């Protein structure tokens with residue numbers, strides 16, 4: 001960079017610092033509940049305090065900040081808060097690595113990142129800041145847990161977890177690498193443990209139904225939620241086990257295929273496995289097989305599709321519809337957690353069963369024949385999964401699938417071996433984590449009294465901070481007798497505290513509620529204050545949270561409503577899922593080594609240019625491809641505006657815009673109003689700030705052209721002034737420091753944030769009308785009045801539709817239509 005270029009750059013550093021200090025000193029973004037003003041709550045997903053902010057944060061928060069500032073100019077009472085999703089495993093790992101304490105690491109990061117957000121000029125009400133690791137926050141989460149426990153919405157059950165014996169800890173799936181512990185390389189074993197669950201399944205139906213209310217959500221997110229909840233309706237039905245007093249229950253969504261059952265598949269973890277195989281000739285072989293499947297499962301990610309395999313149990317069960325005996329297999333693709341953990345296998349009509357039957361030479365029996373087809377077993381290469389009419393199905397023969405389903409369910413109900421049944425893919429939410437850095441679960445175990453909640457006045461059950469930073473280990477709570485040894489709140493005898501902490505998704509399920517009353521000391525929520533602000537009008541964040549975080553938040557909202565804290569059904573009225581920031585074709589990430597640090601950008605170009613680039617480079621829902629020329633371009637634009645305004649300080653004061661404008665000033669006046677319309681529509685309709693910004697850039701070009709051609713008339717000055725003022729207000733939400741400074745530079749006394757968003761004048765925005773001549777066979781047949789900016793296609797259509805023209809082309813074949821810009825249309829017939 002040459003020195004002349006440097007000197008022509010405006011001094012963003014001192015300007016940005018000056019305005020940041022000003023905003024902080026005047027607490028300009030602080031809000032309180034005001035019944036006379038319409039509220040608007042805009043929220044960006046709060047960050048995990050990992051150390052430094054990255055470009056994804058910059059993008060997310062810039063989008064949110066434009067919305068917040070725009071809505072303020074529109075006169076709303078805007079809540080725009082920020083906080084920290086501050087519990088979680090990385091803090092423990094980092095502490096171990098650095099011989100420090102998770103709390104120290106976390107709070108240091110928060111301080112650093114808060115400062116970075118301030119440097120970006122984001123308009124948060126910092127007085128409402130929340131860090132979820134603070135006892136003032138999780139204390140209320142603990143109270144909520146106890147209320148849930150009392151309502152049966154938090155309960156304990158046994159589950160199988162990944163256990164590392166040498167680390168004495170439970171591991172998350174992603175911490176098990178090829179069946180070994182990621183830290184010590186010891187073999188990981190499944191272990192049955194008691195864990196706490198939230199009964200989200202109680203709300204499955206409402207969570208599904210209310211998806212229809214979410215008109216302000218992207219369709220794809222609604223679909224993902226719908227699939228995650230996964231409602232299926234069908235038949236549950238009992239198959240008796242031959243020779244035993246036992247029954248295997250199955251769930252099927254295709255009762256119409258029940259006469260095509262040729263075997264039964266059950267999950268390796270199924271309750272009946274032991275009973276079925278004990279005493280069988282190859283019992284040991286079967287047990288080995290089950291062990292193999294278990295360890296294979298552990299090495300697979302949840303998304304891996306295993307090669308199908310199974311083993312015959314030696315037992316048969318009986319299809320209650322035709323009394324046929326079919327063999328019972330243990331199969332690796334049957335999930336214990338879904339339906340009943342057993343599947344009636346219909347290889348002719350189910351893909352998985354087909355593959356399995358082929359592999360183990362089991363019979364295939366088609367019973368549902370698609371319209372106009374015939375199914376010959378020997379020729380089938382796949383299962384036939386579509387509906388059709390029934391055959392080989394006794395009294396149901398000839399029925400169509402839909403009708404047959406109903407009739408078959410009816411028959412099962414009449415004969416009491418089955419009934420209509422609905423299942424959900426959604427499971428209850430397991431929230432126990434055997435970790436240190438999380439919110440303690442406020443429960444005490446007493447030998448006499450059983451499970452006793454901690455008394456409300458003893459909350460918070462505080463996380464002990466007594467670890468010695470020098471010893472390099474962060475012991476989980478179950479290794480700290482000074483934490484878990486306690487007395488029973490009911491009987492006073494010695495008792496033991498729960499040593500698990502809560503999943504960090506619990507904190508993020510309700511933080512947006514707490515922002516409404518962050519310092520409330522009496523209860524989980526101040527109903528009036530939270531009630532005033534909620535629901536969140538606009539929520540903005542990454543699509544990676546499209547399922548769990550949003551679903552849990554919806555669940556918490558409904559639950560808190562039922563507990564009497566809230567009056568709303570849904571937490572987020574509108575949702576914007578922003579795309580990723582990518583560079584050289586892949587997501588910016590440390591592991592890829594393609595990270596651009598916002599810190600460097602802010603240092604080199606300033607916060608405003610950084611913000612402008614992140615808004616300009618792509619519409620929010622699309623991925624943003626990093627490109628350094630784009631940053632340069634944004635910087636150049638702001639510098640041009642800066643120089644333009646610096647040269648014309650007198651422009652601030654102008655007389656009213658006169659009615660008779662000369663050509664030059666009318667063009668600018670028109671462009672100003674067209675730009676206001678365009679920017680307003682872009683923001684209101686779909687937050688397409690990129691096109692809004694290019695609109696303002698066009699306006700600036702017209703502005704410079706107008707001043708170049710100016711003839712010194714007062715009307716021109718007035719139009720120029722109108723353009724500059726509008727331009728600054730339109731840009732203010734995106735580049736707030738810059739516009740605040742320029743607003744003063746043109747001589748304004750009050751702050752730009754006291755302005756109203758400009759209204760556009762429909763009349764002024766209209767293009768001038770032109771008269772276009774229409775010729776047919778070279779003869780003038782009509783004249784059209786059209787806007788000067790009309791495009792050729794519209795003009796042709798108008799010409800063809802004109803009454804006078806119609807008389808001459810009616811019945812003729814139009815060969816060609818030629819448009820001569822701004823002059824004429826020639827129709828050749």
Ligand code: ANZ
Nearest residue numbers: 232251252253254257334335338339341343346349350
């Ligand atoms: C017989 C059948 C015949 C089936 C057919 C399908 C097609 P959705 O729709 O996703 O709910 N199933 C039931 N429990 C299962 C489990 N624990 N693990 C794996 N698969 C299981 O799926 C329901 C279908 O998935 C059920 O209907 C069952 O297979 C299978 F032509 O029963 B079906």
Ligand code: ZN
Nearest residue numbers: 446449488491
């Ligand atoms: Zn007791």
